[in-house]
Each structure stands twice: as C-alpha cells, then as structure tokens.
Amino acid sequence: xxxxxxxxxxxxxxxxxxxxxxxxxxxxxxxxxxxxxxxxxxxxxxxxxxxxxxxxxxxxxxxxxxxxxxxxxxxxxxxxxxxxxxxxxxxxxxxxxxxxxxxxxxxxxxxxxxxxxxxxxxxxxxxxxxxxxxxxxxxxxxxxxxxxxxxxxxxxxxxxxxxxxxxxxxxxxxxxxxxxxxxxxxxxxxxxxxxxxxxxxxxxxxxxxxxxxxxxxxxxxxxxxxxxxxxxxxxxxxxxxxxxxxxx
Amino acid sequence: xxxxxxxxxxxxxxxxxxxxxxxxxxxxxxxxxxxxxxxxxxxxxxxxxxxxxxxxxxxxxxxxxxxxxxxxxxxxxxxxxxxxxxxxxxxxxxxxxxxxxxxxxxxxxxxxxxxxxxxxxxxxxxxxxxxxxxxxxxxxxxxxxxxxxxxxxxxxxxxxxxxxxxxxxxxxxxxxxxxxxxxxxxxxxxxxxxxxxxxxxxxxxxxxxxxxxxxxxxxxxxxxxxxxxxxxxxxxxxxxxxxxxxxx
DNA sequence: ACAAGATGTTTACGCTATATACAGTGGTGG
DNA sequence: CCACCACTGTATATAGCGTAAACATCTTGT
Numbered sequence: 293x294x295x296x297x298x299x300x301x302x303x304x305x306x307x308x309x310x311x312x313x314x315x316x317x318x319x320x321x322x323x324x325x326x327x328x329x330x331x332x333x334x335x336x337x338x339x340x341x342x343x344x345x346x347x348x349x350x351x352x353x354x355x356x357x358x359x360x361x362x363x364x365x366x367x368x369x370x371x372x373x374x375x376x377x378x379x380x381x382x383x384x385x386x387x388x389x390x391x392x393x394x395x396x397x398x399x400x401x402x403x404x405x406x407x408x409x410x411x412x413x414x415x416x417x418x419x420x421x422x423x424x425x426x427x428x429x430x431x432x433x434x435x436x437x438x439x440x441x442x443x444x445x446x447x448x449x450x451x452x453x454x455x456x457x458x459x460x461x462x463x464x465x466x467x468x469x470x471x472x473x474x475x476x477x478x479x480x481x482x483x484x485x486x487x488x489x490x491x492x493x494x495x496x497x498x499x500x501x502x503x504x505x506x507x508x509x510x511x512x513x514x515x516x517x518x519x520x521x522x523x524x525x526x527x528x529x530x531x532x533x534x535x536x537x538x539x540x
Numbered sequence: 541x542x543x544x545x546x547x548x549x550x551x552x553x554x555x556x557x558x559x560x561x562x563x564x565x566x567x568x569x570x571x572x573x574x575x576x577x578x579x580x581x582x583x584x585x586x587x588x589x590x591x592x593x594x595x596x597x598x599x600x601x602x603x604x605x606x607x608x609x610x611x612x613x614x615x616x617x618x619x620x621x622x623x624x625x626x627x628x629x630x631x632x633x634x635x636x637x638x639x640x641x642x643x644x645x646x647x648x649x650x651x652x653x654x655x656x657x658x659x660x661x662x663x664x665x666x667x668x669x670x671x672x673x674x675x676x677x678x679x680x681x682x683x684x685x686x687x688x689x690x691x692x693x694x695x696x697x698x699x700x701x702x703x704x705x706x707x708x709x710x711x712x713x714x715x716x717x718x719x720x721x722x723x724x725x726x727x728x729x730x731x732x733x734x735x736x737x738x739x740x741x742x743x744x745x746x747x748x749x750x751x752x753x754x755x756x757x758x759x760x761x762x763x764x765x766x767x768x769x770x771x772x773x774x775x776x777x778x779x780x781x782x783x784x785x786x787x788x
Numbered sequence: 789a790c791a792a793g794a795t796g797t798t799t800a801c802g803c804t805a806t807a808t809a810c811a812g813t814g815g816t817g818g
Numbered sequence: 819c820c821a822c823c824a825c826t827g828t829a830t831a832t833a834g835c836g837t838a839a840a841c842a843t844c845t846t847g848t
Contacts, residue, residue, distance in 0.1 A: 314738060327825025328813045354804065367806080368827050376805065427675055431726055432735065438743075438750055445761075446752035455759030460772045467719030467773075474718070475711065478679055487680065490562060495686075502686055504694035511703030513693075524708045525715075528780030535779040574846045575794025602835065615837075616796050624836065 313378040317385055317434035332362060334372045338382035342419070345383065350421035355379075380425050385434035387419045391443040402530050404447035405461075409469050409526055412440065416473040423473040451537050461533050468525045475521070488514065561626045565633055565682035580610060582620045586630035590667070593631065598669035603627075628673050633682035635667045639691040650778050652695035653709075657717050657774055660688065664721040671721045699785050709781050716773045723769070736762065 315321060316334055323330075340361045345353050355366040355376060362368075373379045392411045394404040416422050433441075444465065448458040479487065492509065499506045508514070563569060564582055571578075588609045593601050603614040603624060610616075621627045640659045642652040664670050681689075692713065696706040727735065740757065747754045756762070 311738075314742070318742065324825060326813095326815050326823065328815095328827085330826070355806085356804085365828055367829085370806075371826060424675070427672075427722065433739065435746070435749070438739075438753060442750040442753040445756050449752060449755075455756050455761035456765040456767065457772075459756060459761040460767070460769060461776070463719070463723065463769070464716075464773050464776060467715065467722075468712075470722070471711070471715030471719060474675065474715075490559075491681065491686075494562070494566065498683070501683070502690040504697060505686060505690040507697075508693050508703050508707060513703035513707040517704045519704065519708070521708065521711070524705075525712045528709070528712060528777055528784065530780070531783040532776030532778070532780035535783065536776065572794060574792060576796085576844045576846095578795070603837085604835080613797055615798085618837075619795060 312374050313381065314432055316373070316378055317381060317432065330372070331364070332368070332372055334382055335386070337362075337369060337372055338379060338386045341379060342383050342386050345421045345425075346419060350424050353380075353383075353421075377428075380428065381432065381434065384422065384425050385436050387415060387422060388434075388436040388440060390436065391440040394443055394447050401447050401449075401451050402534070405444065405465055405530065406526060408440075408444050408447060409465055409522065412466070412469045413472065413522055416469060417476075420473075420477060423470060423477055426470075451533075452540060453537065457536070464529055464533075465526070468529055469522070472522050472525070560622050561629065562680055564621070564626055565629060565680065578620070579612070580616075580620055582630055583634070585610075585617055585620055586627060586634045589627060590631050590634050593669045593673075594667060598672050601628075601631075601669075625676075628676065629680065629682065632670065632673050633684050635663060635670060636682075636684040636688060638684065639688040642691055642695050649695050649697075649699050650782070653692065653713055653778065654774060656688075656692050656695060657713055657770065660714070660717045661720065661770055664717060665724075668721075668725060671718065671725055674718075699781075700788060701785065705784070712777055712781075713774070716777055717770070720770050720773070 321334075337358060341353050341358050344358060344361065355369055358379075359366040359369050369379070373382070392407065394408055397407050398404050441462065444462045445458060448461055451458065453461065495502060495506055495509065569582075585606060589601050589606050592606060592609065603617055606627075607614040607617050617627075621630070640655065642656055645655050646652050689710065692710045693706060696709055699706065701709065743750060743754055743757065
C-alpha cells in the first residue's frame, strides 16, 4: 500500500520490467482506487495455471488457455501479470510455498539436509513441470525460493565450513534433486521400455563400439534396482561433505 | 545402403517416427537412386544450426533461419530432417563428437572420471545451448552420447562397485556437470550483479525472514571465490564414492 | 523416350505472445 | 450531483513459429 502507482515509465520496453515482476513476486502491489473492481488476482491466475500444468503439462499453459479457465480473454490477464515469464515465476512461488522447519524435524546437519532434499524432491514429484519452469532463463527468486535456500544454509551452519563452502554444498544438494527430476522427466516408464528395446538392438549391432555399456546392461545396471536413486546420490554427496568437514 | 526405402508408412503421423530419427542419428540412411542430387545433408544442416546457435543462441535457431543460411526455403529442410526435434538431436550429436580416451589420459578411476567431467564441461562451455537442447523431452541417444557414457562406465569398472552402483555414480558425475552448466546459464555476469543488488535490497527489508541467507551474504558466500565450482562438487562426490568403495 | 521418384517452392493453417485501440464501469473531486 | 478519469476487459492485429499439402522441376533407371 501507500506507494503511488508510477505512470508506467517503460522506456526499455521489456528490459527493465524486472522491478514490476519482483513486486509481484513479493506481493507488494497497491490496489487501485478508481475503476471497476478487479475480477482476478495474480495469485488466482497463477493457481489456475498450476492446476492446469499439473493436469496437462506446462506446454499447455498458454495465456489463452489460462484465460479460458476464467472465461475471460487472453489479454485480460495482462492487467494482472506483465507477461508469461512472470506468470511462470508466480507458479513456481505458488508450488514452493513455505519450506519445512528442519530444526524441528531432525537434528544434525546431515539429517536436516537430507530431509530438506526429500521435501524438495516431493515438490518436484508433485509438480513435474517445475523442473522445466525453473530451467528457463534469468530467474529472479521469490520469497519462497529464498526461504528454501535459507533453510538449507541454516542447516549447514553448525558444520564449521566456510561460507563459500556451505554455499557450494547447498548448490550440490539442490542440484542432486534437480538432476533426479531431470532423469525422471527423460525416462518415464513407457519411454524407458522403448528406449531399452531400440538401444539394445543398436548395441547388438555395435557392441564392439561400446564395450563397457554393453557389459553394464548385461549386468543389469539399467534394470530398476532396490536402491533409491535420490538417497544413493545424496549419501555419496553427504559422505563427501563429511570428509571435508573431518579434514578441517 | 541396402535397405530398401520403405514408402513412408506413417499411420500414427508423428508418433512412430522414432526409427526415422534414430536412423538419422546413426547415419544409416540410404541415398536415393532417381531424382536430382540433394544439395544438402542432415549433417551440413546440423552444422549450420550449431554455428548459428553458438553465435546467437538456440532460440534463434528456427527452420526459417537455418534454411536462409543455405539460401533455400524452410520447407526444403524437411527433405533431410523429419522435424525440428530431430534437428536438435543432430546438433547435440555434432558437438559431442568422440569422447576422449581416458585410459590414455590418466590412470585410476578417480582421475579418469575427473578428466571425463572436465572434458564434458568444456563442451558445455563451448556450446552454452547444449544444456537447453538436452533438457528438452524424450531424448533418444545417438552414438556419440552413448560413447561418452561408455567411457565413463569403463572408467568405473575397476572400482569393484556393482553395475547398478556404477551406473548411479555415472549419473551423479554427469549431473554435476549439467548442474554447473545450469548455474552458469542462470547467473551470467550482468544478471548476477543486478540480482545481487535487487536481492540485497529486499533482504535488507526482510532480513528477519532469511537469517541464514543474510548471514551467508555478509560472510561473502556469493562473492566469486578462488575454489573452482566444478572441482569442488566433483571432489565431494568422488570422495563420497571413495568412501563407498572402501566400505566394501 | 518415358515414367518414376526425389527436390525445392508456394501457400496455408493453427498456434504462440503481446502491442494497440477501444468500450464499459465506478469511485472521487469540483 | 455530475463529470472526469483511472481502471477493467475486449477486439483486432502483428510477427513469428513448426509444418501439412499441393505443385513444378529436375534426374535417372528402364
């Protein structure tokens, strides 16, 4: 509230709309005085887009499609959201919501980071489009995204690592979750079967070119295994971090 | 050669064109008998698309733009490439080329995996669009991609790990390279400065909400540091793998 | 020589995001 | 009270995308 609405000084057209987008993400928007009551809010729009993406995938989330969800024209959305980029940012913020309270859930940096990763993973599983949405370019972070980051960094504080190291470890763990989401997106059930069939046929014809791969497949490296991929990678990473800590 | 050209039995329209795309990737195309000589090849098209993407980014690689590079119409490309998806796959195969000979370059699984990661990282740096290109959906792997995978798996064979574990470790290391590329794509120089400025202003206003993050920034966790991010993550991961090996 | 098959162009369709111009609504200052 | 004007929503238009379909042109096997 309070801040007078600046009369839209977009000299750079779309270059410096960052502040507008940021204000949106942080909910710092002042409602207008005169004129008809808005029938929508950025949050309601984002929520509709989220349920749409959950149901039919991110690629079906177009301005037209989302607007149709409210029975309005596509251009109506631009009264609430500067553009599609910002809409996607709002979607991300919407599904992230508040991070879990790690200090309550578990004790010790390792257990806390581990539950952090599992919670984050749960979000990726619930909203498979999240990976693609955050993989797009030039992200600005909203409060929820920062809160997740804060939670992970807080868990790392008692380790005795330097600030730079803690940051790197955070990136490492966050990356592991993203990677797993990526792998899941690449190989769904059907595709995996098809890929395996075609690739094995090709490998039979070129087995001399890929000896290690051929052997790995023969040894069942690609058949679904009992070890959870998230935990496997996480354990390796955290073991490595533990080594670093012990060394200091 | 040899295989008679099937008269294009696309009943599913675009669902079962996979074999066509695969044949392209593996160079198993038979040249036609009658008709004018083709003025292009899939490889030349892909190469032009690669240099275009290197120079102006993947988003400017459109069928029209690539076709213009040869002075032909956009539709002419469809005589050589089934669609844009397959073109991008060809681009990926083109820039990957043959993996390095790790057994010659270094000895020991750790050194070999490390150089593997560095070589892969070099490719990502030379072609920043590679991340986005491989992040797209439903990839089928070409021979070069499989060759890189084979090289990494070969390096892991002397570790004594199970086939499943070796596969997981491979995914872990490959993921680390991808993650770094992702971070580089997210935060280029200019954007980083701008992000830091805006975020620090927001953090000043909400420092109570993000105590650990605020402290981390104050401690210089985000200022460019001397430790190489690729090596830092890699060292943690490989340390963790070493722990696993020792335990067995 | 002729037919067959391959190449390349033209045209068109449906889709995307969004700029622009306009119509209706309703709170507020004169 | 009423006119103004900020604000909402719509209609229209543009530029671009990938690609389907119809067509003309060229080359080669028969």
